[in-house]
Amino acid sequence: MLNGLQTRNLTTMFRIFDASGNNVISWADYETLLHRFADRVGIEPDSADFNELRERYHRDWQELRHEADAGLDGTVGLNEWLRYHDRAISTPEGYDIAVTAVAEMMIALAD
Numbered sequence: 518m519l520n521g522l523q524t525r526n527l528t529t530m531f532r533i534f535d536a537s538g539n540n541v542i543s544w545a546d547y548e549t550l551l552h553r554f555a556d557r558v559g560i561e562p563d564s565a566d567f568n569e570l571r572e573r574y575h576r577d578w579q580e581l582r583h584e585a586d587a588g589l590d591g592t593v594g595l596n597e598w599l600r601y602h603d604r605a606i607s608t609p610e611g612y613d614i615a616v617t618a619v620a621e622m623m624i625a626l627a628d
């Protein structure tokens with residue numbers, strides 16, 4: 518079970534991932550974050566670095582969708598997100614995945 522603090526942190530993370538603000542996470546949100554991150558670190562769109570980064574975001578998204586999209590509608594809602602992390606956090610590998618994702622997102626958003 519997620520405790521109150523974990524639920525709050527994960528909900529904040531969900532809002533960050535939901536770049537479009539439509540209360541579900543989709544590939545479009547990942548693409549928005551990808552462009553934002555690339556712009557911030559000076560990676561040109563359509564460069565080799567950009568394409569590599571995009572591949573990585575796409576793998577991350579596929580993994581999230583595979584693990585969390587219980588409704589199989591191609592998006593991840595807040596409840597799906599919280600259930601996924603509740604499961605993930607209870608295994609050492611899953612904890613790693615969750616923590617790595619947070620760390621990467623914090624780096625991506627750092628000024």
Ligand SMILES: [Ca+2]
Binds near residue numbers: 538540542546
């Ligand atoms: Ca969204």
